[in-house]
Amino acid sequence: MLPVAIDAMGGDHAPGAIVEGAQRAAAELGVPVVLVGRPDAVESLRGDLELIPASEIIAMAADPGASVRRMKDSSLVRAAEAVRDGKAAAMVSAGNTGATMASALLRMGRIRGVARPAIATPIPVPGSTPTVLLDAGANAECQPAWLLQFAQMGAVFARERYGIATPRVGLLSIGEEPSKGNDLVKDAHVLLAAEGALASSGATFVGNVEGRDIMTDGVDVVVADGFTGNVVLKTLEGGMRTLVRAVFDALGPSEVAEPAIEALMPLYGVLDPDATGGAMLLGVDGVCIISHGSSSATAIVNATRVAAEMVETGLVDRLRTAVSVD
Amino acid sequence: MLPVAIDAMGGDHAPGAIVEGAQRAAAELGVPVVLVGRPDAVESLRGDLELIPASEIIAMAADPGASVRRMKDSSLVRAAEAVRDGKAAAMVSAGNTGATMASALLRMGRIRGVARPAIATPIPVPGSTPTVLLDAGANAECQPAWLLQFAQMGAVFARERYGIATPRVGLLSIGEEPSKGNDLVKDAHVLLAAEGALASSGATFVGNVEGRDIMTDGVDVVVADGFTGNVVLKTLEGGMRTLVRAVFDALGPSEVAEPAIEALMPLYGVLDPDATGGAMLLGVDGVCIISHGSSSATAIVNATRVAAEMVETGLVDRLRTAVSVD
Numbered sequence: 134m135l136p137v138a139i140d141a142m143g144g145d146h147a148p149g150a151i152v153e154g155a156q157r158a159a160a161e162l163g164v165p166v167v168l169v170g171r172p173d174a175v176e177s178l179r180g181d182l183e184l185i186p187a188s189e190i191i192a193m194a195a196d197p198g199a200s201v202r203r204m205k206d207s208s209l210v211r212a213a214e215a216v217r218d219g220k221a222a223a224m225v226s227a228g229n230t231g232a233t234m235a236s237a238l239l240r241m242g243r244i245r246g247v248a249r250p251a252i253a254t255p256i257p258v259p260g261s262t263p264t265v266l267l268d269a270g271a272n273a274e275c276q277p278a279w280l281l282q283f284a285q286m287g288a289v290f291a292r293e294r295y296g297i298a299t300p301r302v303g304l305l306s307i308g309e310e311p312s313k314g315n316d317l318v319k320d321a322h323v324l325l326a327a328e329g330a331l332a333s334s335g336a337t338f339v340g341n342v343e344g345r346d347i348m349t350d351g352v353d354v355v356v357a358d359g360f361t362g363n364v365v366l367k368t369l370e371g372g373m374r375t376l377v378r379a380v381f382d383a384l385g386p387s388e389v390a391e392p393a394i395e396a397l398m399p400l401y402g403v404l405d406p407d408a409t410g411g412a413m414l415l416g417v418d419g420v421c422i423i424s425h426g427s428s429s430a431t432a433i434v435n436a437t438r439v440a441a442e443m444v445e446t447g448l449v450d451r452l453r454t455a456v457s458v459d
Numbered sequence: 460m461l462p463v464a465i466d467a468m469g470g471d472h473a474p475g476a477i478v479e480g481a482q483r484a485a486a487e488l489g490v491p492v493v494l495v496g497r498p499d500a501v502e503s504l505r506g507d508l509e510l511i512p513a514s515e516i517i518a519m520a521a522d523p524g525a526s527v528r529r530m531k532d533s534s535l536v537r538a539a540e541a542v543r544d545g546k547a548a549a550m551v552s553a554g555n556t557g558a559t560m561a562s563a564l565l566r567m568g569r570i571r572g573v574a575r576p577a578i579a580t581p582i583p584v585p586g587s588t589p590t591v592l593l594d595a596g597a598n599a600e601c602q603p604a605w606l607l608q609f610a611q612m613g614a615v616f617a618r619e620r621y622g623i624a625t626p627r628v629g630l631l632s633i634g635e636e637p638s639k640g641n642d643l644v645k646d647a648h649v650l651l652a653a654e655g656a657l658a659s660s661g662a663t664f665v666g667n668v669e670g671r672d673i674m675t676d677g678v679d680v681v682v683a684d685g686f687t688g689n690v691v692l693k694t695l696e697g698g699m700r701t702l703v704r705a706v707f708d709a710l711g712p713s714e715v716a717e718p719a720i721e722a723l724m725p726l727y728g729v730l731d732p733d734a735t736g737g738a739m740l741l742g743v744d745g746v747c748i749i750s751h752g753s754s755s756a757t758a759i760v761n762a763t764r765v766a767a768e769m770v771e772t773g774l775v776d777r778l779r780t781a782v783s784v785d
Contacts, residue, residue, distance in 0.1 A: 259705035270633060273641045307596060307689040315599045315686040344690045345697025360641040361690055363633040364670045364683075368691050369698050371671025376702050376730075379585035383726045384719060393710060393719035400709045404702075 134165060136183065137440045138221035141170030142190045142208040143228020145427045151227060152178040154433025161434065164441040167221055169212040185220070187211040193426060197231030201239060209233055213240035216419040223420035223440035225411070227428035233421065234271055234414055241419040244449065246458030248276070250416030251283045251359065252423060253290050254366055255409045259400060261350035262295040268356075269412060270363035277320035280304070280356050282456050284325055286415040287354040288336030289455045293446045294413075294439070297353050299335060303342030305357040305365070313341060317358060325356075334455040373404055407432035410439035415452060420444050460491060462509065463766045464547035467496030468516045468534040469554020471753045477553060478504040480759025487760065490767040493547060495538040511546070513537035519752060523557030527565060535559055539566035542745040549746035549766040551737070553754035559747065560597055560740055567745040570775065572784030574602070576742030577609045577685070578749060579616050580692055581735045585726060587676035588621040594682075595738060596689035603646035606630070606682050608782055610651055612741040613680040614662030615781045619772045620739075620765070623679050625661060629668030631683040631691070639667060643684060651682075660781040699730055733758035736765035741778060746770050 139155045141148045148170060155166045159182065167183040168175055175184055189207040191200040201210060209228055213236040215221035226233045230252075238250060252271045255263035267287045272279065284302045291300040304322055306314035311322045318341070324330060325338045342352050344365065357365065380397070384390040402408060411424040411432065420443045424436040465481045467474045474496060481492045485508065493509040494501055501510055515533035517526040527536060535554055539562040541547035552559045556578075564576060578597045581589035593613045598605065610628045617626040630648055632640035637648045644667070650656060651664045668678050670691065683691065706723070710716040728734060737750040737758065746769045750762040 259701065259708070273633065273639075305690060307599065307686055307693075313599075315684075318686075343697075344692070344694030345700070347694060348698050348701040357690075358641075360633055360644075361687055364631060364687055364691060365694050366670070367633075368670030368673060368694050371669075372674050372695050372698050373702060374671070375585065375674040376699060379726050379729075380706060380723065382585070383723050385722065387718075387722065389715070389718040389722050392713075392715040393722075396711065396713065396715050396719075397706060397709050400705050403705075 134441065134444060135220065135222035136165035136167040137437050138167050138169050138185065138212040138215045138224045139433065139437065140208045140212050140224065140226035140228055141168045141175050143226040144424070145193070146429065147227065148174050148178060150428065150430045151433055154430035155182060155437070156180060157430055158434045158437035162438050162441065164437055166437060167215070169215065170208045185211055185215055191229050191232045193229050195229060195232065197229060197235045200232050201235040209236040210240065213237050217241050222444040223422065225422045225424060225433065225436045225440050227424040227426060227433065230270065230423055233423050237414055237417045237419065237421040241417045241421070244416055244418050244453050244456060246456050247416040248279050248282060250414050251286065252412050253287055253415050254412040256347055256369065257403050257409065258348050258350055259403050262297065262353070263409065264347050264352060265291045265354045266347065266357065266362055266366060267415065268359035268362045269366045270359050271414070272359035275317060275358035277317060277324055280321040280358065281324045281330060284331060284336070284354065284356045285334040285455045286452050287356060288331060288334040289451050290413060290415055290448070291353045292335065293443065293448050293451060299337055300353040301339045302331060302336045302354040302356060303339050303346065303352040305344070305355050305361060306341035307343065309341050311341065377401070408435060411436040413443065418449060420448060460767065460770060461546065461548035462491035462493040463763050464493050464495050464511065464538040464541045464550045465759065465763065466534045466538045466550065466552035466554055467494045467501050469552040470750070472755065473553065474500050474504060476754065476756045477759055480756035481508060481763070482506060483756055484760045484763035488764050488767065490763055492763060493541070495541065496534045511537055511541055517555050517558045519555050521555055521558065523555060523561045526558050527561040535562040536566065539563050543567050548770040549748065551748045551750060551759065551762045551766050553750040553752060553759065556596065556749055559749050563740055563743045563745065563747040567743045567747070570742055570744050570779050570782065572782050573742040574605050574608060576740050577612065578738050579613055579741050580738040582673055582695065583729050583735065584674055584676055585729050588623065588679070589735065590673050590678060591617045591680045592673065592683070592688055592692060593741065594685035594688045595692045596685050597740070598685035601643060601684035603643060603650055606647035606684065607650045607656060610657060610662070610680065610682045611660040611781045612778050613682060614657060614660040615777050616739060616741055616774065617679045618661065619769065619774050619777060625663055626679040627665045628657060628662045628680040628682060629665050629672065629678040631670070631681050631687060632667035633669065635667050637667065703727070734761060737762040739769065745775060
């Protein structure tokens with residue numbers, strides 16, 4: 134396998150945690166990796182790992198489009214180019230999400246027929262496989278036909294990533310009836326409910342679902358526009374963080390706390406965003422994993438593992454055949 | 460004070476739990492209440508409480524608009540009429556949310572200048588006052604100017620309900636920068652950021668907020684269109700329920716569980732939807748509390764208390780002076 138290109142400069146803890154994660158991925162998983170970044174910043178850390186030099190860094194808060202157009206020697210752009218040029222099998226970045234998308238889109242291009250790539254984010258479900266939420270933020274304004282493609286791509290991803298033979302796809306709305314929702318959702322419902330709409334992706338449309346269904350095992354893929362999807366993702370992140378903190382506060386410095394917290398650790402592990410393996414940009418012509426900004430070395434190990442799995446399973450080719458082309 | 464009209468027929472546990480709640484509200488709070496519902500169903504339960512007879516019941520899943528137009532002798536319509544006709548000070552229902560809104564809107568009418576009423580739902584924040592989220596589901600499609608009015612009304616409600624002198628109002632988006640979000644949010648941001656936009660409601664606009672800010676004490680009022688708001692509300696409900704269950708499962712039948720659960724009970728109380736006092740329909744010309752469908756007697760007691768408080772504080776008149784009229 135070609136190496137996984139890891140953006141050494143992206144993320145709150147770059148380059149230290151990222152390079153450490155890359156080294157661990159190579160050692161623990163046996164996945165070939167190549168770093169992309171500034172030689173002066175990475176040289177002393179990289180050990181035996183190969184480096185694709187890139188002199189520029191796109192800041193976490195920089196404007197994505199402008200940065201990617203201007204900073205042609207940035208680690209993000211060079212990582213995407215490495216995939217395009219057949220020097221890497223996939224890219225992983227914990228950097229600026231918008232710039233990661235823009236780099237992948239501009240350098241790898243879209244899969245033929247895909248109107249807009251979407252970010253697929255696994256939402257942990259205690260005791261079950263995660264629910265794949267997409268679009269989790271790539272497209273703030275969407276058209277109904279894009280949501281149909283998100284459903285098709287999300288279903289393929291759920292099968293390849295989690296082994297779900299016939300993924301159940303739900304459309305996020307505010308009531309189960311097809312008549313509930315905003316205009317976008319009502320129009321998308323018609324497309325998704327049409328005979329054969331998800332046949333190419335081997336999925337079942339279960340109709341509208343609500344926010345309360347996301348963290349249950351009642352649905353495998355939840356489709357939304359990128360504004361709603363991103364709001365949901367961050368609402369759950371914030372809500373979980375608040376509640377976990379409140380649980381720890383409530384247990385307090387009592388003799389109850391220590392054994393209770395020990396009993397809760399496996400649950401904490403399920404909810405840990407470092408454990409999910411990152412989000413995936415579906416619809417570009419290559420494997421692109423978007424790890425969250427605060428990624429630890431462990432998050433990078435998991436993201437690299439998922440990247441390698443998605444390369445080996447031929448995800449991009451499977452997406453190519455699943456997407457409706459008008 | 461005129462009595463609070465309580466829809467005895469609305470809710471999953473009606474009429475039993477509702478009438479019990481009404482009796483407790485009268486006894487424990489000293490708030491005058493009047494039941495509205497079918498005499499045959501309520502007669503044996505109501506004790507000394509007054510009853511406004513209504514022969515019809517709008518089912519939980521019925522189409523709101525059609526039901527309210529057709530079922531003129533339903534408990535919901537009669538409750539709203541009692542407020543309009545000066546026979547009740549406020550209405551409380553745990554029934555069909557859409558039909559509650561439609562009854563209040565058609566019978567009480569809107570406050571002059573209000574384009575669309577909105578549902579304001581308190582989101583519990585451990586260790587702090589709740590965050591008021593609106594619109595939590597009344598309007599699936601919104602215009603930017605409506606979101607400005609939601610902000611003004613939500614700020615007045617946060618002050619009267621929670622005593623927050625200068626409520627901090629945030630616009631729910633997918634990034635802090637004014638340029639982030641969908642078209643609706645970007646346009647609404649301009650209106651909210653304009654000089655004096657919230658002066659009439661004595662509030663401060665803190666800019667865009669994200670989903671992760673809702674369950675924190677960083678913002679008092681979060682404004683969204685009714686589609687996004689309802690998705691957020693249900694996502695939090697589902698996420699909290701999943702996590703609370705997972706915590707109990709993780710603690711399991713161990714000797715750890717009992718004291719830990721005891722330590723967690725106050726937190727559980729904070730998150731209990733029966734404790735919030737229900738959501739409020741802001742913008743109609745009267746006090747209308749929407750209690751959740753699974754309301755217990757305790758939920759009805761709390762909703763009645765809030766209804767009485769909002770009558771005594773003169774909420775509707777305060778909303779009248781706070782709303783921008785074009």
